[in-house]
Amino acid sequence: MNPKIATGKIEIEAKSLKILAKAEELPFDTGVENLNVSLPVLLDFRSLSLRHPKNRAVFKVQETVISSFREILTKLGFTEIQVPTIVPNITEGGSQVFKIKYFENEAFLGQSPQLYKQIMVGVFERVFTLAHAYRAEPSVTTRHMTEYLGLDAEMGFIRDFDEIMETVEILLRGIFKAMAEECSEELEMFSAVLPSLSDKIPRLKMREAQQVIFERTGRDNRNEPDLEPEDEREICRYVLEKFKSELVFITHYPTEKRPFYTYPDPKDPDYTCSFDLLGRGLEWITGGQRINDYQTLVDNVRKWGNKPEDFAIYLQAFKYGMPPEGGFCLGAERITMQILGLENIRQASLFPRDMERIDIRLSRPEK
Numbered sequence: 001m002n003p004k005i006a007t008g009k010i011e012i013e014a015k016s017l018k019i020l021a022k023a024e025e026l027p028f029d030t031g032v033e034n035l036n037v038s039l040p041v042l043l044d045f046r047s048l049s050l051r052h053p054k055n056r057a058v059f060k061v062q063e064t065v066i067s068s069f070r071e072i073l074t075k076l077g078f079t080e081i082q083v084p085t086i087v088p089n090i091t092e093g094g095s096q097v098f099k100i101k102y103f104e105n106e107a108f109l110g111q112s113p114q115l116y117k118q119i120m121v122g123v124f125e126r127v128f129t130l131a132h133a134y135r136a137e138p139s140v141t142t143r144h145m146t147e148y149l150g151l152d153a154e155m156g157f158i159r160d161f162d163e164i165m166e167t168v169e170i171l172l173r174g175i176f177k178a179m180a181e182e183c184s185e186e187l188e189m190f191s192a193v194l195p196s197l198s199d200k201i202p203r204l205k206m207r208e209a210q211q212v213i214f215e216r217t218g219r220d221n222r223n224e225p226d227l228e229p230e231d232e233r234e235i236c237r238y239v240l241e242k243f244k245s246e247l248v249f250i251t252h253y254p255t256e257k258r259p260f261y262t263y264p265d266p267k268d269p270d271y272t273c274s275f276d277l278l279g280r281g282l283e284w285i286t287g288g289q290r291i292n293d294y295q296t297l298v299d300n301v302r303k304w305g306n307k308p309e310d311f312a313i314y315l316q317a318f319k320y321g322m323p324p325e326g327g328f329c330l331g332a333e334r335i336t337m338q339i340l341g342l343e344n345i346r347q348a349s350l351f352p353r354d355m356e357r358i359d360i361r362l363s364r365p366e367k
Contacts, residue, residue, distance in 0.1 A: 039344055044361070046351060057186035058348055061179065062336040066130065068178035069151045069330075072171050078153060079124040083116040083131055089310040091115055092259050096136045098146075109134035112329065115314040117154040118261070118290060121325045122317050128153040130332075140354055142344045143282060143334065147353040154327030161263070161273040161289040164326045165249055168277060168285055169201050172247070179339070190340045195246040195279060202239050203249040203275075209235045225257040233281035247284070251275045260300040263289035263326070273326075280338050287328025294318040 002008035027045055028037050030052055035042065042049040049055055070080065087110045090097050098109040113131040120127045133150045153171075158164060176194045179187065187194070204212070210222045213234050221231060227250065239248040252271040255264055262272045274288030291297050297318055301308050308315060336348040346352040356362055 039346060040361070043346065043352065043357065046359070050350065054189050055347075057189050058336060058340060058342070059350060060186050061183050061340060062332055062348065064179050064182050065175055065335055065339075066149075066151065066332055068175045069171065070128070070130075071178075072174040073126075073128045073153055076126070076167070076170070078126040078128045078155070081117065081120050081124070081127045081129050083110075083113040083129050085110045085113075085132055085134070087115075089306070098134050098136050111135060112150060113152050114259075114261070114329075115311070117152055117327060118322075118325065119314060119317045121154050121156040122322050125156045125323075126154070138355055140356055143337075145333065145345060145349060145352050145354050148334070148349070149332040150329045151332055152327065152329045154325060156323040156325040158289065158324050158326055161251075161275070161287075161326055164287055164289065164328060165201075165203070165275060165277075168287065168328055172201075172277075173197070175335075187340075190342075192340045194339065196240075196244060197247060198243045198245040201247050201249055201277070202243045202245055203251055204235070204239075205252040206250050206254075206271075207252070209250055212238055225254045227276075232278050232283065236278055236281045247277060247279045249275045249277050258288070260304040260306070261290045261297060263291050279335075282334070282338055284335055284338065285328050285330040287326065289324070289326035292318060292322045292324055 026048070028035065028041070030048065034054065035049060035052055037049075042055075050059075074080070086100070086102065087108050090108060090111065091114050092111045097111060100107050100109060110131070110133060112133050113129050117127050117129055129152050131150050131152060132147055134147050135144070136146060137144050153167070155164065155167065176197075180194060206227065207222065209227065210224070210231070213231050214220050214222055216238060217234060219231075219234075221228060227235070235250070236246070236248060239245055251274065252265060252268075253274050253276070255262070255270055255272050258272045258274050262274050265271045265273055272288060275286070276283045277285035277287075291300065294315065297315060298308050301311055301315070333345050333348040336342070337345045340348070342348055346354070351359060
């Protein structure tokens with residue numbers, strides 16, 4: 001008898017024994033409570049390490065995040081759509097894209113489903129999708145991968161981007177409620193506590209956040225176009241102390257920092273009606289209002305160094321009229337990582353991809 005394991009109170013007297021499959025000697029002991037094995041080894045033996053109860057629990061939690069995302073948005077009148085991941089253009093700008101040969105032409109793996117979900121606002125008004133996204137980031141960090149699952153939503157006929165943040169807040173409270181009800185055992189395995197929230201998630205403009213950080217630390221990044229990782233951690237500490245909330249919306253990022261379709265603040269066009277939701281020192285969700293004027297989008301495509309003809313299908317939707325709209329995206333792996341307190345985002349991906357691994361470790365090119 002062993003009360004420390006799930007079947008520890010059950011004793012079986014076997015009258016016969018049939019071998020269903022033979023197994024080689026295990027590369028590490030899977031019967032322990034915690035696998036004291038390095039992450040690279042766990043990933044090298046991924047089909048085996050995933051069978052461990054604690055690793056399995058990670059993906060039960062993630063499944064609850066995904067299923068509650070779908071259920072909550074459906075109740076809010078959103079329609080689920082499916083979008084392609086082979087795309088003809090670079091969605092978000094920059095060079096961090098995977099180019100692929102598409103017969104005799106060049107195509108890309110999608111950085112996000114952004115353009116397609118905007119098009120579909122003109123069809124269903126409110127849409128969401130679960131889509132794999134790809135970023136060719138030539139670095140190995142604990143919070144980035146080259147492929148991740150994006151939980152994306154877009155909504156039309158909004159009054160302003162506050163309505164989008166309100167929807168995000170409803171969504172997160174619903175996800176946390178589902179996890180509390182369905183994943184108590186899994187959360188306990190990691191000694192994980194769901195984020196504490198104030199009555200309303202606090203909101204700070206990015207420049208306000210940078211001023212707070214300067215006053216608290218003396219670190220002067222007040223003219224930078226974005227928050228540094230340490231800045232994100234510091235502003236989360238401040239919000240927890242002042243508002244008793246582990247989440248905060250940082251709003252009004254500079255226009256130059258956001259994609260071409262981001263709506264500028266009418267009161268200050270150098271900044272945008274956009275936001276990042278930070279939680280426990282890391283970005284969880286990004287979103288904002290989008291430009292819905294055709295000519296402004298055409299001008300911005302050119303201003304961002306692209307050709308309007310490369311965005312023909314996208315621009316077509318706005319040429320024939322689109323309502324004021326906006327949306328948001330959260331990464332399934334990142335929110336799982338943050339809730340469970342995992343050290344590396346690869347622990348929250350069944351089969352993680354980065355510049356060093358596609359299932360197996362990749363050989364380094366000779367210099």
